[in-house]
Amino acid sequence: MRPQLFWFTTGLNILENLLRCCSGFGTLSVRVDRTADEQIMEHRYHNVINGQLTEATSGRRFNNINPADTTDLVGSFPASGEAEVNAAVDAAADALPGWRKLPAPRRGEIVFRVGRIMADRKEQIAQLLTREMGKVIAEARGDVQEGIDTAYYAAGEGRRMFGDTVPVEMPNKAGFSIRRPIGVCGMITPWNFPMAIPTWKIFPAIMAGNTVVLKPATDAPATVTQLLEVLAEAGLPEGVVNLVTGSGAAVGDVMVRHPGIGAISFTGSSAVGAEIAATCGQLHKRVSLEMGGKNAQIVMDDADLDLALEGALWGAFGTAGQRCTATSRLIVHKKVLLAFTDRLVERTSRLKLGDGRDESVDVGPLINAAQRETVAGWVDRGRSEGARMLCGGKPAAGNGLDKGHFYEPTLFDCVEPDMSIAQEEIFGPVTAILAVDSLDEAIAVLNGTRYGLSSSIYTRNVNGAFKAMEEIEAGITYVNGPTIGAEVQLPFGGVKATGNGHREASHTVFDFYTEWKSVYVDYSGKLQRAQIDET
Ligand code: UN1
Secondary structure, eight states, rough: OOOSSSSSOOTTHHHHHHHTTTTTGGGGEEEESSOHHHHHHBBBBOOOETEEEEOOOOOOOOEEEEOOEEEEEEEEOOOOHHHHHHHHHHHHHHHHHHHHHSOOHHHHHHHHHHHHHHHHHHHHHHHHHHHOOOOOOOHHHHHHHHHHHHEEEEEHHHHHOOOOOEEOTTTTTTEEEEEEEEEEEEEOSSSSSSSSSHHHHHHHHHHHOEEEEEEETTTSOHHHHHHHHHHHHOOOTTTTTTEEEEEEEIIIIHHHOOOOEEEEEEOOHHHHHHHHHHHHHHHHHHHHHHHHHHEEEEEEEOEEEEEHHHHHHHHHHGGGOSTOOOOEEEEHHHHHHHHHHHHHHHHHHTTBOOOSTTOOOOOOOOOOOHHHHHHHHHHHHHTTOOOOOOOOOOOOSSSSSSGTBBBOOEEEEOOTSSSHHHOOOOOEEEEEEEEEEEHHHHHHHHHSSSSSSEEEEEOOOHHHHHHHHHHSSSEEEESSOOOOOOOTTTBOOEEEEEEESSOSTGGGHHHEEEEEEEEEOOOOSSSOOOOTTTO
């Protein structure tokens, strides 16, 4: 029987753990209502290496705090380093031969079971997800659902993963292509989708016969430990997926440089992604990057304004704007600018902030104090560059909000395309309204940033919609829908500084997690020279 990942420590360990927790990384920086002993007993998580729960050899731990209530300690986690990465890579390498030999439809049966168990446990996982990351509970359920969808989709690929069978130039000769796994894959995942994004990476990787070392973000490592429990219960062999918690510098960087890891999949900032890509380039290592966005929604003069308004609110303030796909620009035709803006300000001002576990809340907190500072910094810059703030623009206070990292949903208008709030990713509940005269201008403004992840156009004009689909430089374009809400059966990823050409989700993700092999079988019994012999 496998031990539970989330366990209770007992007896003398408690004192030892308390001492560890209070040294360096693990300092309890929050006021707690219960004793430290009680908290540590309840919230002590571990690495999972070869199916075993392990500590960091350093003995150090770090804390995960609820961003809606900083008095709530979600858990403590090992502050791992090189030794744990090495052990996890060894475990993944040992598991590889057996796992890749298991026929893909059998692998699919395990991943299908994973999806079923996740579905059974959806509410429990979603509650933890909201508690550790802050997004409102409906969105947390969506985050888990995206993981379930990915499980079912990837499991089905176990009976597909098509290659090509093609005609060849010679008689009595066959040609076809097959996919082979890469080996051990390293995954570095962000805090904004603590379940969906790890599953986007893990499920296709293991379906293709790879094994995995995963490092979740230090701000949201708890949710994924539940996934590791589910994987074990579903019968995934030990060592196929290993979890190492810790910082980017102490764990992520070691993974990127580790010679035993053949591919790195990273979701995070463009700055970190560029560093990872440079290292992987030096090491001839395959790397998939999903980075920043500056997504825009175009609202044309013929749009259904009610619909465009709902889309803007959901796209800009869902997940408190902390999505790679968040709508951080609204590009609005001047003919509808006033009507649209007035209603948007009115609706935005009425959004309810609070703890996401309260079903009536619209917008949760930002992930941590530093992120709130960053958002405040962008808002200051917007003001100083001459944009007009229409609402929001400060940390939210009162009604219990002081306990968390809340920031008021913020709208700017009179924004020029070259202002920094129209160019840089903010990752918070701030959106900039830009006015345009035509579809051509709208598309030019939309394309005028270094990013290209998601995009949207609200219009009733079919010709304009098709023009936008063709000319917008982005990995995703929605027509009459917001910039958020990608489904797992279509490719997810972006162009320009958003990505490096790979896509997650859909069958295209298998191109990242496999190597193609071309196979020629000559059954003529003689040497047939391609490009030379004529038949
Ligand atoms: C992300 O923000 O990194 O399309 C992922 C969406 C979600 C995924 C977002 N399905 O908004």
